Amino acid sequence: MAGGRRATWSGLAVLWFAAVAVDASAPLTERIEAVSLQGTLQRVPVAPDDAQPVTRVLIVFPGGAGELGLVDGPAATPRPGTGYVVSARRELARYGTAVVLVDSPSRQPQMPLAYRESAEYRALLKQLVAHLRTRFADAQLYPFGYRNGAVSALVAALEPGVAGVILVGGVFLRYGDLAAFGVEVPLLVIHHEADRCIPPDFDESFRIRLRPTMVRSIAQAYGPAPCGPLSAHQFFGQEGVVADAIHGWLLTGRAASRLR
Numbered sequence: 001m002a003g004g005r006r007a008t009w010s011g012l013a014v015l016w017f018a019a020v021a022v023d024a025s026a027p028l029t030e031r032i033e034a035v036s037l038q039g040t041l042q043r044v045p046v047a048p049d050d051a052q053p054v055t056r057v058l059i060v061f062p063g064g065a066g067e068l069g070l071v072d073g074p075a076a077t078p079r080p081g082t083g084y085v086v087s088a089r090r091e092l093a094r095y096g097t098a099v100v101l102v103d104s105p106s107r108q109p110q111m112p113l114a115y116r117e118s119a120e121y122r123a124l125l126k127q128l129v130a131h132l133r134t135r136f137a138d139a140q141l142y143p144f145g146y147r148n149g150a151v152s153a154l155v156a157a158l159e160p161g162v163a164g165v166i167l168v169g170g171v172f173l174r175y176g177d178l179a180a181f182g183v184e185v186p187l188l189v190i191h192h193e194a195d196r197c198i199p200p201d202f203d204e205s206f207r208i209r210l211r212p213t214m215v216r217s218i219a220q221a222y223g224p225a226p227c228g229p230l231s232a233h234q235f236f237g238q239e240g241v242v243a244d245a246i247h248g249w250l251l252t253g254r255a256a257s258r259l260r
Helices: 119-135 149-156 175-181 206-210 239-252
Strands: 015-018 031-037 040-046 056-061 097-102 140-146 165-168 187-192 213-215
Touching: 056 119, 056 149, 119 140, 119 149, 140 149, 149 165, 149 175, 165 239, 187 239, 213 239
Parallel strands: 015 040, 056 097, 056 140, 140 165, 165 187, 187 213
Antiparallel strands: 015 097, 031 040
16 A cells, blocks of 8 residues: 555554644644554554543544555554545544544454444444543544445444434435434434435435435536545535534534535
């Protein structure tokens, strides 16, 4: 992999914590912490917001196969182009909100959807959420699923201490079957109306079932790849608008039906 080899730690390979000041010009300052998950010490890059206490934690699960592309080295950051949740992490980590990016387990670096609901993965998420409850004892926890990461977020939402769930980039095919997950906490769903990175059998009846916040199209030229970093799927040009909506929901429990 470009930039170095992927870490070969067992369990959840690496978590990335970020809690940065609102000043968009300030760089992210990271440090490495060691966290024990299932008896194995994991490297954890941490970027705290020293200006204010953390009151909310976004536990972010990337889409696709779940791999962040983290590499060995003193600053184990995700590779560029990993998805909206990585490229917009500065926007998401503000107002006393910490962001935790969860990498795929090294024992299963390419996660199919079925694995995200497996007993093995559920056990990892249980220990992860328990750790975060201790690590951020005064904060509310919000699993955040991007694309296929929605499955992980819904599984994590069953753990004690979770205050709500956020699902972004609506290609998750089981929107109509959310009751099967047994999630009882508040749910925020955000989808772009011009998103073309969807499977042929994606059923938009989820709009009726969940009433998601729809990001409206703007006068914006997108790249040729429907799922790429310059696409509506990744909210290109509207990353800040989406982040504002997420933070507004975290603060008030309400979200507009449409964003622009």
